[in-house]
Amino acid sequence: xxxxxxxxxxxxxxxxxxxxxxxxxxxxxxxxxxxxxxxxxxxxxxxxxxxxxxxxxxxxxxxxxxxxxxxxxxxxxxxxxxxxxxxxxxxxxxxxxxxxxxxxxxxxxxxxxxxxxxxxxxxxxxxxxxxxxxxxxxxxxxxxxxxxxxxxxxxxxxxxxxxxxxxxxxxxxxxxxxxxxxxxxxxxxxxxxxxxxxxxxxxxxxxxxxxxxxxxxxxxxxxxxxxxxxxxxxxxxxxxxxxxxxxxxxxxxxxxxxxxxxxxxxxxxxxxxxxxxxxxxxxxxxxxxxxxxxxxxxxxxxxxxxxxxxxxxxxxxxxxxxxxxxxxxxxxxxxxxxxxxxxxxxxxxxxxxxxxxxxxxxxxxxxxxxxxxxxxxxxxxxxxxxxxxxxxxxxxxx
Amino acid sequence: xxxxxxxxxxxxxxxxxxxxxxxxxxxxxxxxxxxxxxxxxxxxxxxxxxxxxxxxxxxxxxxxxxxxxxxxxxxxxxxxxxxxxxxxxxxxxxxxxxxxxxxxxxxxxxxxxxxxxxxxxxxxxxxxxxxxxxxxxxxxxxxxxxxxxxxxxxxxxxxxxxxxxxxxxxxxxxxxxxxxxxxxxxxxxxxxxxxxxxxxxxxxxxxxxxxxxxxxxxxxx
Numbered sequence: 128x129x130x131x132x133x134x135x136x137x138x139x140x141x142x143x144x145x146x147x148x149x150x151x152x153x154x155x156x157x158x159x160x161x162x163x164x165x166x167x168x169x170x171x172x173x174x175x176x177x178x179x180x181x182x183x184x185x186x187x188x189x190x191x192x193x194x195x196x197x198x199x200x201x202x203x204x205x206x207x208x209x210x211x212x213x214x215x216x217x218x219x220x221x222x223x224x225x226x227x228x229x230x231x232x233x234x235x236x237x238x239x240x241x242x243x244x245x246x247x248x249x250x251x252x253x254x255x256x257x258x259x260x261x262x263x264x265x266x267x268x269x270x271x272x273x274x275x276x277x278x279x280x281x282x283x284x285x286x287x288x289x290x291x292x293x294x295x296x297x298x299x300x301x302x303x304x305x306x307x308x309x310x311x312x313x314x315x316x317x318x319x320x321x322x323x324x325x326x327x328x329x330x331x332x333x334x335x336x337x338x339x340x341x342x343x344x345x346x347x348x349x350x351x352x353x354x355x356x357x358x359x360x361x362x363x364x365x366x367x368x369x370x371x372x373x374x375x376x377x378x379x380x381x382x383x384x385x386x387x388x389x390x391x392x393x394x395x396x397x398x399x400x401x402x403x404x405x406x407x408x409x410x411x412x413x414x415x416x417x418x419x420x421x422x423x424x425x426x427x428x429x430x431x432x433x434x435x436x437x438x439x440x441x442x443x444x445x446x447x448x449x450x451x452x453x454x455x456x457x458x459x460x461x462x463x464x465x466x467x468x469x470x471x472x473x474x475x476x477x478x479x480x481x482x483x484x485x486x487x488x489x490x491x492x493x494x495x496x497x498x499x500x501x502x503x504x505x506x507x508x509x510x511x512x513x514x515x516x517x518x519x520x521x522x523x524x525x
Numbered sequence: 526x527x528x529x530x531x532x533x534x535x536x537x538x539x540x541x542x543x544x545x546x547x548x549x550x551x552x553x554x555x556x557x558x559x560x561x562x563x564x565x566x567x568x569x570x571x572x573x574x575x576x577x578x579x580x581x582x583x584x585x586x587x588x589x590x591x592x593x594x595x596x597x598x599x600x601x602x603x604x605x606x607x608x609x610x611x612x613x614x615x616x617x618x619x620x621x622x623x624x625x626x627x628x629x630x631x632x633x634x635x636x637x638x639x640x641x642x643x644x645x646x647x648x649x650x651x652x653x654x655x656x657x658x659x660x661x662x663x664x665x666x667x668x669x670x671x672x673x674x675x676x677x678x679x680x681x682x683x684x685x686x687x688x689x690x691x692x693x694x695x696x697x698x699x700x701x702x703x704x705x706x707x708x709x710x711x712x713x714x715x716x717x718x719x720x721x722x723x724x725x726x727x728x729x730x731x732x733x734x735x736x737x738x739x740x741x742x743x744x745x746x
Contacts, residue, residue: 428562430528430588431538438539448562449588450528454628454676454716456562471562504544504592506566506584507559 129441129486134275134477140328146372150365157361168364175371182378184311191336191354192367196302197226199321199336203298204230206344207267214266216240220252221462222274247525249410250279250463257289265295272304276459277409278419287316296342306377307417318342329373333366384480388418391478391487395420398491400521407521418478427501428471435497446473531623537593543582554643557635563587565595565639571647576607590629597621598636607644627679634672661730663691669724676713698732700725706738
């Protein structure tokens with residue numbers, strides 16, 4: 128089995144699993160308990176908090192644990208709206224994850240003004256547009272750090288700086304970024320940042336929110352005062368321990384993993400570029416999120432490609448409407464200007480430290496095989512639609 | 526999302542039957558559009574005496590179930606008369622495939638539409654039918670909506686009794702359609718709006734389709 132779907136979720140690192148196991152067995156106590164067993168899990172919690180906050184350049188009191196990045200995004204944005212009730216304007220981008228897009232939509236239903244900053248052909252937000260749209264009513268600017276589908280990395284430092292000129296809080300969804308690139312909250316100047324465990328070889332069901340001392344969102348759930356009174360509920364200790372260990376490993380190994388994965392993604396993109404009528408979605412490989420390659424194969428549909436690859440032992444994902452829950456194409460792909468029929472043939476390949484160059488070669492050849500097979504039976508007649516699609520090179524313009 | 530297909534569907538997707546184009550086809554018809562990512566083309570050989578479909582092949586631009594339904598449709602169509610084809614329903618195909626997920630039901634509607642449209646085209650070419658030019662009326666719109674399925678339930682909007690209102694402005698060719706939408710279907714609003722527009726827009730005389738959803742509090746089938 129070749130697993131090229133690491134932007135979706137990653138296999139657990141064996142060392143992270145090892146670290147977790149005792150907390151399922153003997154070290155089961157509630158970290159809030161005052162007895163000796165409770166003190167033991169409490170210190171495990173503190174240790175994980177220290178590892179992660181240290182890795183991102185924050186103080187341990189500036190990190191809360193959540194069930195994942197979705198919850199962290201919800202607390203950050205809803206919590207900021209509630210904490211700053213006199214301001215009624217939110218700014219996001221058109222390439223956000225659903226857990227930001229749909230929070231924004233909910234706020235809009237409640238009477239908030241939402242600005243969705245458009246992106247260019249490679250997915251970049253233009254900071255000048257933020258400056259044009261931000262005002263004294265803006266309570267928050269929330270822009271994703273590294274995009275999950277097309278791997279575009281935004282200039283967070285610049286965007287945060289502009290947000291602060293108008294005293295708006297700046298939040299970034301860094302679920303994909305953490306562990307795959309240097310990440311430091313002080314250098315970036317962000318007020319809030321969301322993370323999760325399972326994108327960096329940690330466990331699922333755990334994530335975190337960095338909350339700088341400058342800000343204080345309101346909690347969304349009521350309960351006991353865990354997580355500095357921001358997120359009630361007994362902490363998921365085994366998962367948090369695994370998350371901490373996974374971040375520690377990711378930061379420790381980042382130079383080696385980068386040196387290993389960068390050439391793989393470059394080779395994959397080059398190999399796929401040789402397939403006729405294919406286009407890379409997002410920025411060129413050297414600018415992208417580590418491991419992410421997203422390619423449209425024209426005249427065929429993504430779910431069909433995905434299933435034929437799966438039958439050949441290769442796991443990828445697709446931006447096609449047919450493989451989405453709502454039967455609509457990926458919002459990220461349409462945001463960078465893809466036509467529906469172009470988004471339909473989009474396949475995301477996402478690599479991790481556990482992939483090899485042999486696997487990359489196999490994928491390149493199997494994708495070619497599947498694309499040929501499906502194109503041999505397509506009802507799509509390119510000549511009839513050429514005026515819509517136009518001729519394009521493999522790399523998209525900004 | 527992991528979509529659970531029956532073994533039959535997988536079988537037909539992996540090894541589709543009658544792919545390509547019938548040599549010296551008597552008629553070729555395509556339904557669907559690239560923008561919807563759903564297209565099926567059938568080419569048919571029809572015996573002018575017996576009106577039996579002697580050969581049929583397909584091409585598909587679409588997902589796994591699009592390919593599988595087209596493949597199954599060719600098997601069901603071969604040997605049938607044009608009259609029998611006219612009586613075919615999309616459920617005949619889904620039944621032969623041991624079912625389709627609700628969200629993929631529309632693929633079978635497209636396949637039957639494409640097949641019927643080929644037969645109709647053939648009949649027109651042979652002077653057996655006239656190019657239909659029905660007046661734009663509510664009945665035609667209603668008929669078009671029986672081909673639009675709710676992706677959650679797999680039922681047509683008409684079957685599910687969610688078509689609340691149809692209004693037609695004859696002069697400007699404007700059609701206004703109001704659909705009841707329950708909470709569970711909110712995620713499909715955009716997809717359904719596209720489907721409704723596509724089907725109604727295809728009716729003669731229609732210039733503009735306006736779809737409005739009426740949100741209801743209680744969910745219904």
